[in-house]
Amino acid sequence: MPTPQEAIKTGIGNPFAVREKIEAAAKEGFTSLTEDDKFLAKWYGLYTHRNEPGYFMLRLKIPGGFLSSAQMKTIAKIAAEQNKDFADLTTRQDIQLHWVAVKEAPWILETLKEAGISTLGACGDVMRNIVGCPVAGVDAREYFDASPVLQEASDFFLGNVEFGNLPRKYKVSIAACRDQCQQPEIQCVSFVGAERRVDGGAQLGFDVQVGGGLSTKWYFGQRMNAFVRPEQVVPVLKAITEVYRDALEYRNSRSRARFKYLVADWGIDKLKQAVQAKLDFPLEEMGPYEEPADSYKDHVGVHEQKQPDLFYVGIPVPVGRITGKQMRKAADLAQTYGDGTIRLTVRQNLLLLNIPKDKVAPVLEGLDSVGLNVNGSPILRGVLACTGIEFCRLAVTETKARALEIVEYLEGRVLLEEPLRIHVTGCPNTCAQSPIAHIGLQGSRATVEGRSIETYDVAVGGQLGRDRAFNRFLIRKIPATEIKSRLERLLLEYKRLRKSGEAFNDFCRRIGDEAVVKLLAPPEKPSDRSW
Numbered sequence: 363m364p365t366p367q368e369a370i371k372t373g374i375g376n377p378f379a380v381r382e383k384i385e386a387a388a389k390e391g392f393t394s395l396t397e398d399d400k401f402l403a404k405w406y407g408l409y410t411h412r413n414e415p416g417y418f419m420l421r422l423k424i425p426g427g428f429l430s431s432a433q434m435k436t437i438a439k440i441a442a443e444q445n446k447d448f449a450d451l452t453t454r455q456d457i458q459l460h461w462v463a464v465k466e467a468p469w470i471l472e473t474l475k476e477a478g479i480s481t482l483g484a485c486g487d488v489m490r491n492i493v494g495c496p497v498a499g500v501d502a503r504e505y506f507d508a509s510p511v512l513q514e515a516s517d518f519f520l521g522n523v524e525f526g527n528l529p530r531k532y533k534v535s536i537a538a539c540r541d542q543c544q545q546p547e548i549q550c551v552s553f554v555g556a557e558r559r560v561d562g563g564a565q566l567g568f569d570v571q572v573g574g575g576l577s578t579k580w581y582f583g584q585r586m587n588a589f590v591r592p593e594q595v596v597p598v599l600k601a602i603t604e605v606y607r608d609a610l611e612y613r614n615s616r617s618r619a620r621f622k623y624l625v626a627d628w629g630i631d632k633l634k635q636a637v638q639a640k641l642d643f644p645l646e647e648m649g650p651y652e653e654p655a656d657s658y659k660d661h662v663g664v665h666e667q668k669q670p671d672l673f674y675v676g677i678p679v680p681v682g683r684i685t686g687k688q689m690r691k692a693a694d695l696a697q698t699y700g701d702g703t704i705r706l707t708v709r710q711n712l713l714l715l716n717i718p719k720d721k722v723a724p725v726l727e728g729l730d731s732v733g734l735n736v737n738g739s740p741i742l743r744g745v746l747a748c749t750g751i752e753f754c755r756l757a758v759t760e761t762k763a764r765a766l767e768i769v770e771y772l773e774g775r776v777l778l779e780e781p782l783r784i785h786v787t788g789c790p791n792t793c794a795q796s797p798i799a800h801i802g803l804q805g806s807r808a809t810v811e812g813r814s815i816e817t818y819d820v821a822v823g824g825q826l827g828r829d830r831a832f833n834r835f836l837i838r839k840i841p842a843t844e845i846k847s848r849l850e851r852l853l854l855e856y857k858r859l860r861k862s863g864e865a866f867n868d869f870c871r872r873i874g875d876e877a878v879v880k881l882l883a884p885p886e887k888p889s890d891r892s893w
C-alpha cells in the first residue's frame with residue numbers, strides 16, 4: 363500500500379483501511395501510530411487539538427442536518443461524560459465535539475454508530491457532509507422535498523473506497539427550496555431546486571452549479587446549464603466527482619488541489635463534456651433560472667409549516683456553541699411536544715420541527731429556561747465564528763469568545779431591524795465563511811511596542827443570491843480589543859444616515875469605501891486606545 367502522501371499524489375490507496383489500526387492505537391493512547399496514521403485519523407472525523415496532546419476534536423457527519431431527539435441525547439451524553447459538556451454546531455450542519463480523549467475515541471465512535479451517526483469522511487480529502495435545506499419537507503414554498511435525494515447521495519459516498527481519496531476536501535449541497543439557504547454559490551457542486559418549462563408544462567428537478575469555494579481564494583459557483591432530474595443526481599454527482607478524482611494535475615500541489623481551480627481552469631464547456639462522457643443519458647439544458655436577490659435566511663423564530671397546525675421553532679445558538687444541558691432540553695422538548703425531529707442549519711443554529719400550535723408556548727418556555735431564546739437580536743442572529751485559537755492549529759486569533767464579546771457590546775448600543783451578518787474567522791482559511799458576510803473579520807496579528815497582539819482585517823459588503831458579492835477588505839490589523847467600538851461607530855452611522863429600507867451593503871456602497879474606512883479608523887486621541 364502506498365503511503366498517504368503517495369496515495370494523495372496518485373489518487374490510489376484506501377485511507378479508510380487504517381481504521382482498525384487507529385482503533386487499536388487509540389486504546390494505547392495513540393503512541394503506536396505514525397504521523398501518517400494520525401493524518402488519516404481525519405477520515406474518521408478526528409483532528410488533533412492545538413495545544414492539548416492526547417485530545418481530539420471529533421466531527422460528526424449529519425447529512426442535511428437531519429437529527430432525531432434520541433441522537434441529540436446521545437451526543438449530549440458523550441459531551442457530558444467526555445467532552446466538558448459542550449459541542450459546536452458548524453456551517454456544514456455538523457456537530458463537533460472537543461476534548462475527546464484518544465483512549466475514549468473507540469467507545470465514542472461505537473456509541474455514535476449505534477445511534478446511527480457516522481463520522482466517516484467528516485474530515486479528510488473526501489466528500490464532506492452534504493448540506494441541504496433544514497426545512498425540507500415542511501416548507502410550503504419549496505419546489506419539492508429534496509431530502510430523500512440528499513440522503514441517497516450521502517449514503518452512496520459514505521465510506522465509498524472509490525471516492526475515499528480525492529485531491530482535497532470536496533463540498534456538495536442538494537436542496538429544492540426557493541430561498542437557497544444552503545448557499546449553493548460557495549459549494550464545489552450544488553444541485554439547486556428548479557422548475558423548467560417543457561412543452562407548456564412544468565418539470566421539477568435541479569439546476570447544477572460547480573466550482574464555488576472560499577478558503578484563501580474565493581470563487582462563486584458557475585451554472586452548468588444542466589437540468590438534472592432527482593433520479594439522476596447520484597449518477598451526475600458520481601460523474602463530476604470522478605472527473606475531479608482523476609484529474610491528476612490537481613494532486614501536484616495541495617494549495618491547487620481544489621475543485622474550484624479545475625472549474626476555473628477548464629471552463630464549463632470542457633467540464634461538461636468530460637461529465638457527459640461518463641453518463642449513459644444526455645445532460646439536458648436548464649435554460650433561464652430564477653434566483654432570490656439575497657438568499658440569506660436563518661429560520662429563526664416560530665414559523666408555520668405546510669402541514670396544517672404544525673410549526674417549526676428556529677433557535678439561534680450564539681456562535682454555534684451549545685451546552686449539554688441545552689442539547690438535552692432541546693431533545694426533550696422535541697420529543698415531548700413534537701415528534702422528535704431536529705434539524706441543524708448552515709448558520710450554526712438549531713430547529714425543532716412538527717410542533718403543534720398549542721404546544722409552541724411550552725416549547726419556547728422550555729428553551730428559555732436553558733438560555734435559548736428564539737427572539738435573538740439581529741446582531742446575535744447573524745453572527746458566525748469558526749473554531750479559532752481555542753482548538754485550531756492554524757488559528758492566529760480567538761474567534762468564538764471574541765464574537766460573543768462583539769455581539770454583547772453591540773446589542774446594547776446599536777438597535778438594528780434586520781439581521782446583520784458578522785462572521786469571525788481566525789485565519790485566512792475563512793472557515794466562518796467571512797467573505798460572504800456583511801462584515802467579515804479575519805484574524806491577523808501585529809507587533810505593537812514589541813508585543814504580538816491579535817488584530818482583525820475588516821471586509822465589508824458580502825452576500826449571496828442573485829446580487830452576490832464577496833466582501834472587500836477595507837482596513838487591516840485593527841486591534842482585536844478595539845473591533846467592537848469601531849464597528850459601533852460604523853453601525854450607528856448606518857442607522858443615522860441610511861435611506862428608508864436601505865440595506866447595510868447598499869449603504870456602504872453608496873457612501874463609498876473611503877467613507878467606510880474613515881468610520882472604521884482609529885479613535886483620534888491615542889489615550890482612547892485600549893492596548
Ligand code: SF4
Pocket residue numbers: 748749750751754755756757758787788789790791792793794
Ligand atoms: Fe482554524 Fe482558520 Fe479554519 Fe478558523 S478559519 S477554523 S482558525 S483554519
